[in-house]
Amino acid sequence: MKTAGKSIDEKKGFGAAFAPDRTAADRERPVRRSGGGVGFGRLLTAEWRKLWKRRSAKLMALAGPLTGLVSVKYLLSQNAALDPGLPEYATAGSVPVLALAEMLVTVFSGMMLVLAGLTVTEEYRGGQLRMGMLRAVSLGRIMAAKWVACLLFMLIQLGTYFVCTAAAGRALFPNPESYPLFYGAGRVSYGEGLLYDLRYYALAALALGVLLTVFFWLAAVGRSSTVTLGLGIGFLLVSYMLPTLLSYFRPLFGTEEYVRIYFLSLVTIEWEGIAAMLADLHGLRLWNLGVLAGYGLLFGLMTVWTWKRRDTFE
Amino acid sequence: MNKGSGVGMGNLIRSEAQRVFKRKRTWAVAIVYIVFVLLECLFLTMMNTSFYDAEHSVALNSLNTAPFLLRELAILMNFVVIPMLAADSFGGDVSSGALRLALIRPISRGKLFLVKWLVLGMLVGGLTLFTWAAGTVFAGIAMPPASETTLMGAGAVGRMGALGFSLGFYGVALCVFLALIGVGGVVARLVPNPVLAYIGILAVIVGGLYVSDALVFLLSVSDSIFHFLGRTGGSDASLGWILCALLAGCAIIGTLGWQRREWNQ
Numbered sequence: 019m020k021t022a023g024k025s026i027d028e029k030k031g032f033g034a035a036f037a038p039d040r041t042a043a044d045r046e047r048p049v050r051r052s053g054g055g056v057g058f059g060r061l062l063t064a065e066w067r068k069l070w071k072r073r074s075a076k077l078m079a080l081a082g083p084l085t086g087l088v089s090v091k092y093l094l095s096q097n098a099a100l101d102p103g104l105p106e107y108a109t110a111g112s113v114p115v116l117a118l119a120e121m122l123v124t125v126f127s128g129m130m131l132v133l134a135g136l137t138v139t140e141e142y143r144g145g146q147l148r149m150g151m152l153r154a155v156s157l158g159r160i161m162a163a164k165w166v167a168c169l170l171f172m173l174i175q176l177g178t179y180f181v182c183t184a185a186a187g188r189a190l191f192p193n194p195e196s197y198p199l200f201y202g203a204g205r206v207s208y209g210e211g212l213l214y215d216l217r218y219y220a221l222a223a224l225a226l227g228v229l230l231t232v233f234f235w236l237a238a239v240g241r242s243s244t245v246t247l248g249l250g251i252g253f254l255l256v257s258y259m260l261p262t263l264l265s266y267f268r269p270l271f272g273t274e275e276y277v278r279i280y281f282l283s284l285v286t287i288e289w290e291g292i293a294a295m296l297a298d299l300h301g302l303r304l305w306n307l308g309v310l311a312g313y314g315l316l317f318g319l320m321t322v323w324t325w326k327r328r329d330t331f332e
Numbered sequence: 333m334n335k336g337s338g339v340g341m342g343n344l345i346r347s348e349a350q351r352v353f354k355r356k357r358t359w360a361v362a363i364v365y366i367v368f369v370l371l372e373c374l375f376l377t378m379m380n381t382s383f384y385d386a387e388h389s390v391a392l393n394s395l396n397t398a399p400f401l402l403r404e405l406a407i408l409m410n411f412v413v414i415p416m417l418a419a420d421s422f423g424g425d426v427s428s429g430a431l432r433l434a435l436i437r438p439i440s441r442g443k444l445f446l447v448k449w450l451v452l453g454m455l456v457g458g459l460t461l462f463t464w465a466a467g468t469v470f471a472g473i474a475m476p477p478a479s480e481t482t483l484m485g486a487g488a489v490g491r492m493g494a495l496g497f498s499l500g501f502y503g504v505a506l507c508v509f510l511a512l513i514g515v516g517g518v519v520a521r522l523v524p525n526p527v528l529a530y531i532g533i534l535a536v537i538v539g540g541l542y543v544s545d546a547l548v549f550l551l552s553v554s555d556s557i558f559h560f561l562g563r564t565g566g567s568d569a570s571l572g573w574i575l576c577a578l579l580a581g582c583a584i585i586g587t588l589g590w591q592r593r594e595w596n597q
Contacts, residue, residue, distance in 0.1 A: 074528055088542070124538070128531065135527045244424065245357050247530045248416045255411060259404070266379070 056155050061163035064150065069137060069167050078129055082175045085125045086182040089117040094190065102194070109197045111211025113187030114180050115218050115293075121179075122222055122288045123254075127229055129175065131250040133168040134233035139246040158325045165234055172226050180219055184212070201297035214296065221292045228314045229284055235317045238324040257285035274300055281306055284313060339437050344444070347434060348451045352421060361413050362459065368408055369463055372401050373470045380476075384484050384562075385555040393478035395494035397471035399501040399554065401463055406505065406553035410512060414456065415533040418516025421448050423529035426520070442587035445517055449510075449586070456509045464502040468495070485562030497561070504557045507575050508549060512537070514582025521589040546570050 069075050093108040093116055100107045108116050118126075138161065141147045150160060196205040199214060206214060233250050240246030261283050268276060277300050281291050287306055295303045352358055376382065376392060382400035383389050392400065422445075425431045434444075482488050486497050512533070519532040540547030545567035549556035559568035 074525070128534070132527060132531055140525075140527060242357060242420075242424075243527045244416045244419045244530055245360075247419075247527060248357075248361065248412045251411050251415075251534070252408075255407065 056153050058159065058163065061155065061159060062166055065137070065160070065163040065167040066170065069133075069171060072136065074132070074136065075171070078132065079171075079175065079178075081125065081129075082179050083182045085121050086117060086179050086186070089121055090183060090186045090190065093117060097191070102192075103198070105198045105200045107197075108187070108191050109211075110187040110191045110193040111206065111208045111215070112197060112199075113191055114183040114212075114215040117183045118179065118219070118222060119289070119293075122226070123285055126172070126175070126222075126226055127254060127285075127288065130168070130172065130226055130230045131233050131247060131254075133171065134230065134237040135240075135243045135246045135250070137164050137168060138234060138237035139240050140243045143242055157328060158322060161234070161238070161321070161325050165230065168230055169227055172230065173223060176219055176223055176226075180215070184215070199297065200293040201299045203297035217296060218292055221295060222288070224310060225284065225288050225292065228310045228317075229288075231314050231321065232284070232317045235321040235324065238321050238328075254285060257283040261286045277302060278305055282309055284310075339439050341443070341447070344439065344447045345451060348421075348444075348447050349454075351425065351430065351434075352417075352451055352455065355420060357420065358417065358455070361416055362455070365405075365408060365413055365459055366462065368405060369401065369466050372405055373466065373474070375404075376400065377474050383555075384558045385552075388484070392471075392475055393481055394471045394475045395478050395481040395489075395491060396483055397475050398464060398467035398494075398498035399558075401467040402502070402505055403554040405463060406508075409456070409459070409509060410537060410550065410553065411534065413459070414452075414509060414512050414516065415530045417452050417455065418513055418533060419520060419526040419529040421452055422517045422520035423524045424526045427524040427526065440591070441593055442591040445586045445590040446583070449513055449517055449583075452513050453510050456513065457506055460502055460506045460509065464498060468498065484558050484564075501557055501561065504560065504571075504575075505553055507579070508553055508557070511575055511578045511582065512550060514579060514586060517586045518582055518589065521586065521593070546574055549575075 090113065093113060096106075097108050105112070106116070147160070151157070193208060196207050197211065198205050199211075232253065233246075236249045236253065237246045240249055261280050264276075264280060271279065277294075281287055281294070281302060287309065291302065291306050294300075295306045376397060380392055381389050382392055382397075382403060390396065390400075431444075480488055480490055481494055483494065483497050486493060489497060515536050516529070516533050519536060520526075520529040523529050523532055537550045540550055548567060549560075549571050556568045556571055559566060560571040563569070
């Protein structure tokens with residue numbers, strides 16, 4: 019007993035010589051240690067820093083405003099051929115939504131896939147993750163931290179995209195008294211239109227978050243990063259092709275049934291579903307939210323299960 | 333043998349083929365593609381119609397079916413199969429370090445690029461040939477028999493004419509695929525990370541649209557080839573020489589780029 023106590027004391031002394039002086043305030047601060055050892059906040063900071071350390075993440079962050087510029091240019095050329103009474107006609111208020119609509123399915127979805135492929139599959143399969151796992155942290159918590167970090171990245175991207183396109187809309191596009199919304203959701207003024215845009219962006223963020231969850235599962239299952247990307251692109255292609263295929267069988271269904279089956283795919287929700295939700299067309303608001311929740315729960319649980327039963331020491 | 337550069341071309345090809353086929357995902361993606369070929373056949377029997385492009389539909393029969401398999405399959409090929417293979421072969425081998433062992437022998441890097449292109453070309457060529465064969469055989473069995481048919485550009489043709497047309501069609505399609513593999517080699521030279529190389533290849537396919545309408549053939553392979561073979565004019569009339577330019581450009585840029593590559597990075 020005595021010798022053991024002594025040796026611990028010696029160790030303390032040894033450590034203290036190298037450790038920076040802890041102030042009294044430091045000592046009083048409660049150290050949160052929940053089971054695993056490292057708090058979730060610190061994991062998140064680590065993952066956040068790791069994400070931004072990548073040159074590809076920085077490039078992707080630049081890609082957001084750049085694609086905004088491209089679609090603003092496209093909308094300007096498109097406006098010349100459109101009747102100002104149509105909801106597709108871009109005005110200062112509707113530019114953020116119109117510019118996001120096409121980029122959501124392509125660029126933003128692709129971004130989610132790259133994030134999942136880079137941060138999960140590549141780090142896990144390449145062995146980079148081992149460094150992080152020197153500390154006693156469960157894989158599940160690391161993956162949760164990664165998911166939150168990617169989600170934050172996406173929110174920032176959407177935010178910058180909104181600011182850029184709204185500014186471009188104000189500067190370059192006509193600003194009428196009021197303009198029509200999609201699917202006969204009424205006419206709105208500029209201010210109301212911006213609120214509509216914000217609601218649109220919130221739903222877009224939700225849809226992207228669900229898509230990110232799906233990709234996180236694919237990234238957990240994929241044996242290499244190229245496989246993950248192949249699976250992800252395959253998922254997007256299938257989600258696009260099945261509704262197209264469905265349109266051949268259009269006469270077989272009633273309108274209500276048809277739109278419900280049509281919006282079972284994440285890509286169609288991103289493409290047309292969000293505007294339909296905001297207009298509450300055919301009671302689609304609840305249905306689409308349900309579909310999103312279903313995808314999120316299914317793939318989220320499968321991801322959790324995958325990481326739970328994976329042997330860290332493989 | 334073994335004069336000058338040291339290692340014979342045959343051995344290089346054999347070694348590269350071993351690396352490509354050693355990867356389980358090469359087999360997986362090839363099998364997935366073949367399954368989709370069969371599904372596509374099933375789909376065409378259900379529909380009995382297909383499309384030259386968005387405006388022109390066509391009733392299918394035993395002679396004209398073969399080219400239409402590619403309408404959907406080319407998307408799978410261009411967006412999944414080729415980017416995966418190219419990113420793994422051109423990018424993955426470098427960034428994972430698998431190539432170091434091969435490079436112990438004094439091999440010309442430019443030659444290595446061409447060998448990789450050749451091996452992937454043979455693999456994709458095999459898949460294309462399979463698609464053509466499956467389409468031809470399946471059309472003969474399951475589609476309404478016909479002794480004569482009309483094809484865009486070729487007019488009314490008999491059995492041999494239709495066979496020739498479909499072979500020509502798949503030949504041009506193979507050239508498109510080869511060009512895309514070459515693009516993959518150049519992209520992976522710039523960004524060896526397989527994830528980024530994969531996305532880079534997709535970015536070239538989609539971004540090409542913003543550069544020129546004439547590059548649309550990377551996206552809508554079968555429509556463009558029908559337009560090209562049918563001489564309907566428009567932006568696809570230039571497909572022939574653009575394809576040649578793309579192939580030559582990738583060969584030159586790729587070879588030079590790989591030769592100047594710094595391997596000790």
